[in-house]
Amino acid sequence: MKSWKKIVVAGASVLALATVASIDSQSVSAATAKPKGNITLWVDTNNVPSYKKLVKKFEKKYPKVKVKVSTSPSGSASAKTDLAKDPSKAADVFKAPNDQLGAMFAAGYINPLSPSAKKWVKKNDVKLAGKAVTWKGQYLAYPQDEQANIIYYNKSKLNATQVKTWKSLTATGVIGTDFTNAYNWYPAFLSNGTYLYGKNGEKLKGTKVNNAKGVQVMTWLAAQKSNKGVRQSGSALLSDLEAGKTSAILDGPWDGQSVKKILGDDFGVSILPKIDFGSGKEKQMKAFAGVGTLAVNAKSKHQLAAATLAQYLSNHKSQVALYKGTNAIPVSKKAQKNKAIKADPVAKAVIKQANLSTVMPKMDQMASFWNLAAPLIDNAYKGKTPASQYKTQLASFEKGISGSSK
Amino acid sequence: MHSYKRQQRLSLSLRYLLLIALVIVWIFPIAWIIMTSFSVNLSGFVSTFIPKQWTLSNYAKIFNNKLYPFGSWVLNTFVIAVICAVVNTFTTTVMSYSLSRLRFKLRKPFLQFALVLGMFPGFMSMIALYYMLKAIGMTNLAGLTLVYIGGAGLGFYIMKGFLDTVPKSLDEAAELDGATKWQIFIHIILPMDRPMIIYTSLTAFMAPWTDFIFPSIILSTDSAKNKTVAYGLYNMMSNTKGLSSQYFTAFVAGCVIIAIPITILFIILQRYYVSGITAGADKG
Amino acid sequence: MFKKKAHTAPEATFKETWQEGDWATKLSFIIMGISQLKNKQWLKGLVFLLSEVIFLVWFFYNGISAISLLGSLGKIKKLTRVFDKNQGIWVTKQPDSSMVILLFGLISIILIALLLVLYYVSLKSTRHLYALNRDGKHIPTTKEDLASLLDTRLHQLLMFLPLAGIFAFTVTPTIYMITMAFTNFNQYHPIGFSWTGFQAFGEILTGSMAGTFFPVLGWTLVWAVAATATTFVFGVLLGLLIESKGIKFRGVFRTLFVIVFAVPQFVSLLMMSMFWDNAGPVNSWLQRMHWITEPIQFLQNANLAKLTVIVTNMWIGIPVTMLIVTAIIQNLPQDQIEAARMDGANAFQVFNKITFPQILFVMTPALIQQFIGNINNFNVIFLLTGGGPLNSKFYQAGSTDLLVTWLYKLTMQSVPNYNIAAALGIFIFIISAVFSLLAYRRTNAFKEG
Structure with missing residues (x-):
């Protein structure tokens, strides 16, 4: 019984507080209480x-x-x-x-x-x-x-200019990444000019991805499967880099120390490259900050x-x-x-x-977003989603992440 | 006659060959896991069968890490396992005896009730258990032990099946000599029940070493020291995003350390395991 | 033969007890234990009396409010925030925690049910005392009562603690789980939720979850059949191979296979997921041998992943079957086999007519258990594939997810859907119950023995 009684007591005391304290969030009054x-x-x-x-x-x-x-x-x-x-x-x-x-x-x-x-x-x-x-x-x-995601690259195989665009990067070397993680690849949609939950990331119905730009990215993702310069390393991201199967990886700062150990003197870092998603124009690849x-x-x-x-x-x-x-x-x-x-x-x-x-938006639907975005991207990359279904998949994704409480 | 013998020999060597091939297939992944525990690894992923570089440091690392007090985990798990083995064996024995030998009104309804109860998946009830334990202030190792021994009364099927096959004439003879049911239980049933008692205590002892789900619900807010070894090791891999690569080989080493005694124990007692599974079926 | 020998006097009815009984008997209908105390059954009487007193104190102090909240699951459903000027910070007032209210409401109901049972028991005892007094028979003393606990009522003594444990740690949580299926306890109502009837069930069968539920259910059944059948068939074959004529070191072979089963699964399976990975040792080796150029998608292709899961499960499951089969073969009636041989039966006929029927006979209960166990086989899927590969057509489930791993994801992962998960738990129960009730009836443990 104890815990809910506590809740009741706590609730009552907060109510009491509420009546005492005037609700005025604008005034920044000097606080008198001391932390303890x-x-x-x-x-x-x-x-x-x-x-x-x-x-x-x-x-x-x-x-x-x-x-x-x-x-x-x-x-x-x-x-x-x-x-x-x-x-x-x-x-x-x-x-x-x-x-x-x-x-x-x-x-x-x-x-x-x-x-x-x-x-x-x-x-x-x-x-x-x-x-x-x-x-x-x-x-x-x-x-x-x-x-934010960045590019780590092996200086003995790639140089700083080559990692500037996706085209030259994947033509010269092999980049390891993980398409099953939406944190890595959903930003591709953002880079191509779509919004997630509106411009400021606070609008529930603000996601517009079921359009030509979204389909472009889906098509681009599917094309990466046959790109010899791209490798789906998954959990073997670092291992592939160490084994020389890849010459660059797309990864976050948390692996910095490990990558430094693996590459030693050949350790190179760069921001994400520019990518042409099919519009004919190279766009700076965004990350989720x-x-x-x-x-x-x-x-x-x-x-x-x-x-x-x-x-x-x-x-x-x-x-x-x-x-x-x-x-x-x-x-x-x-x-x-x-x-x-x-x-x-x-x-x-x-x-x-x-x-x-x-x-990264803070919408309370973000958890749904992660759950739905990962299979969307992964299945497009793997070719499991046929091109004819891109629009329906994007539409159901848009709907799935924009659901509000019933 | 000569060709028959040759054929026999050929058949035998073929069977040996097949058997050895199968043993290699079965043992190889285990050997690979053990080899991995001796490897140097920076990436948290193993892509080769045989390590490129060997080291013993993983074993030193798993014991000398203050953030992951492996030694405490092993000790906690050992204590819980011993308590479980003792209490669960006792519970299972008295339940099986009562349900197999004693006759009372609610016996059959209870057997059916127990069968039905056992079919609900346990995950949802874990959350309820967490809140119940919290209400009595026991979201800790003691609470976990309580959960492990609390439900043990439902694990009587195998032993009951075995006791059902022990002839009732033994009981009746003793009863005619004026023995009480308690005396029959102690002096007649318990000695006959030995293989099942060993089987039960073995399984009860092994369970806490391998369970990582229950502890993750009940112990999650407790301090790093108060974990069981399976949960601790599993947690070590699952909650250290980006840094898991540093601990990977130490994790494997920790796994090997606990797997060895459990495996040996199981191998020594495997015949009891067999009698446990086949119990009750012999008599038809 | 186990019939009670003493105290078989015709019992009185409750009506007669009430009408004819003395003051203590009458009082016992309201205050439990009085009649027992009067008849000098001190211990029994005290237990009854104290239970009632404690219950009543609890009931008025806590019980009433706990039960009264059960209907609404908490009055405050919306959270509010106020600014505390004194401290200069915001203070949040959360909704009433429905989870806690529901749990304690349920416990209260269970306590009341238990007291009612106790009340019935005390009445029966009172009636019994009345009958004994009426017939002028000997009234058992506390000492005699205690002695009977070791004999005629041994089951009460032995089963009391285990049963208490079952009620506290299995029955109560299970009821709690069932009730949650009838609420809207999901990501939109994480703290304060309310009763919504069968909504969650509708959601699963015809609503937004149906597109995930039916495919996952289908795969769960396919998996359970395949996993049980493969380990059985190949386990029998392996057992026969080891026990076949002329093989030496049988014990060593058996042990080598059994090692795999003995290693804790969270170790072996977690490592196996790396073993089969696209960049794992198997693929790396095959590529180095130049047998393949592209990695085989053992865990990444949905169909291949299903196959990989079944094969890996064989690796773990076959040794168990083998172990049992070898034990059965060793205990086969050798004279029967000899006789069959004399009659000219070949090895296959012996197997078909004698060995296999015996194996099947002994192992049927174990097979049923394995089948149910496989429906709920959490470890293999969770540790090996984690449910993956991802499936854009499913809600919070991957291509190899079983119902039970999906249930886990729905409760323990980022988007909580407790009500759906609880309803799923009920479906899993129904499926297991149907299969096992069909089969268990035929096994020994449940035949009247």
Whole structure:
């Protein structure tokens, strides 16, 4: 019985709060309460040591707050699933990718940022970061780092000019990729001038892909099957590169260290190439620009402490420290000007590519989007979808991702 | 006569050849897994049968990683497995005995009820179990153990089938001598039931080592140390996007470490496994 | 022969007990245990009395509210957000958690049902006491009662704890699962959901899920038949080969095969998915030998993946059948076989008339179990293909997904569809039940023994 009684009690107290506090989101009044309490933080297992160091500093600054750093149960990429299972058992602050924020906000799992925090993020971080966490005028989480797909290539087989266009890249070398992952290849549709959930990624019916441009991309994907310079490496992405079966790969920054080890002196990085999808014009290939964020659990008993921690861990100094410890590419304006980051070719390429790319939308339908986009792309690439069905498949995809709650 | 013998010899060598070929097909993937655990690997993917570079460091790595406390996992699993083996064997034995030997009103309805109950897939109930355990504050290893032993009462079919074949005249003779049912259970049935008891405890002991789904529901919010080995290893591969390549060979090494004792145990006790599956069918 | 020997006096009716009984008997109809206490059955009486007291306290303190919420599954369905000026932060108020309300409502109903059963038992006991008093018979003392637990009522003693476990850990969660199929607990109602009747079933049979359900169901059945049949047939053949005349080191051969079965599946199958990969060792080797130029799509082509799954399952399943078959062959009646030989039967006839019928006879129950097990074979599919390859015509399922792996995806993955998954669970149950009830009736464990 205990837990639902707790819910009732919590509910009543929030109601009481609501009547006391006047609802005025515009005024940024000086907060009088001080952060305190024991809170937990979920981050990826491999990043735990770096965060522990930062948390120690945080606890020194706020001695009334005790923070326990532990691992995201299914990894931060599945933050929403972990939270949905039982929000009250989830951490007070947790790492989450920006595309899941909308769904978590709609479900009520997370709290938006306070007006002052929003101002702070706006001032500190690059524009892209703010855009990535904006949802209907609110900021949903504290941006920490950014990601985008780039090209890693073997310098002994390809040169910097050859990787600039898809044509020369696949004519000279072989690029390994994974067509079963929509994160890699849905941006092809975006590069060819279609929109996903409208221009700003917030319009449910804003996806227009069932048109000539969409069919062009489907046709292009199918053509890649017979392109000798393209290899569906799947989970053997790095292995194929190591074995010399591929001379370049399309991958994100998280594999940077591993690729460096594999290629050694021949390690080369570049932004994504330009591709002609069949219109006769070469277009810059976009990626999905993703932003790693820290979100605050709506169920947290110590909201203020949680928000303070999330803000601390996403400030410029923390971002630089996390870059050093975990290779997370910062989004703070100041941190991006840091010498070490400027000298890092991966970070440089990612930052450049991210600015050329589309920010992953935060619609609460994003999970459906990922589920439906992957087979759409994979089956087109494999030739399982005949050309005559492109339009019907695109239409059902459009419908599937634009469904609203009944 | 001479040609008949030659034919026989030819047939025998052909059969040996076939058998050896089959053994190679069967054992090869296992050997490949073991070889992989000794390989140097940067990419998190194995594309060759035989490693290009050999190393022992994977085994050192799996034991010396603070983020993945493999040693604690093994210890946790061992404790759970022992408790399961003891409690589940006890539960199964008393249930089988009661349902095979004692006569009471609800016996038949219960047998049918148990059969029906066993056919619902377990996944959905896991979520309910999670909330129930949470209500009593036991979303931890103890709660997991409770789940493992809680449902054991339904696993009586095989042992009951075996006990059904033990002649009832034994019980009756003892009853005429004035023995109570309890005494019959202890002194007559239990000794006869030995192969089944060994079979049951063997399967109960092995289950926690291989289950990764239940722990992933119940233990997910607990700390890294409080995991079972199957869940811990599985989690190590599934939740470290991009970094799994660094841990891949260590993961395989961890798998080999737990697979070896389980395999040996199974091989030693395989005859009990056979009697478990064929139990009850001998008598027709 | 197991009939009760004592206490067979004709029992009174409840009506007679109520009308003729003394004050304690009458009071027992309202307050359980009074009559037992009066007749000095202290332990029994106390248990009855305490159960009622505890139940009533719980019922008024918690039970009523838990059950009253069951109809609506929580009043607040919409979430609200308010700005807390004092702390300078937003505060979210979530809807009432229907999952928790539903669970505790169900537990309350189960508790009430249990109390009603206990009430019935106490009445029966009261009636029994009344009859004993009326007939002037000996009333068993607590000590005698306890002694009977070791003899005539041994089943009560032995089965109490296991049954409690089954109720708590199997029955309750199963009922909970069934009820969820009648709600709209999905991605649009993740916290506060309501009752929607048979909507989820309609969705599966005729609605948006039908296009996935029927193909997946078809493949599940094909898979279950193929997986059971292949492991059986080839297991028998392998068993015969090992036991054939002249083969030595049979134990060694058996053990070598069995190793595969003994290795935990999450190890062997997870690795096998790499083994068959386009860039995996098999394809790499074939390419290096120049036998093929393009990798064989073992796990990427839908039909080939289905075949790969069945073949890999044979790798795991055949050793088990082999193990049993060799045991059966060793126990065959040798005199019968000799007699048949003398009559001029050849090896095939012996197999056909003696060996195979015996194998089939012994293994039928195991085969049925394997078939049901294969319908629900989560591990092989989940670990080997993860349901893949992807299928753009299915909803949240791949080409090799079984009903049970699809169910898992619907609950544990990014887009939760608990109601659909729960309804699927009921369908899986119906399918398993139909098959096994047809078959189980003929096996030993359920023949009256």
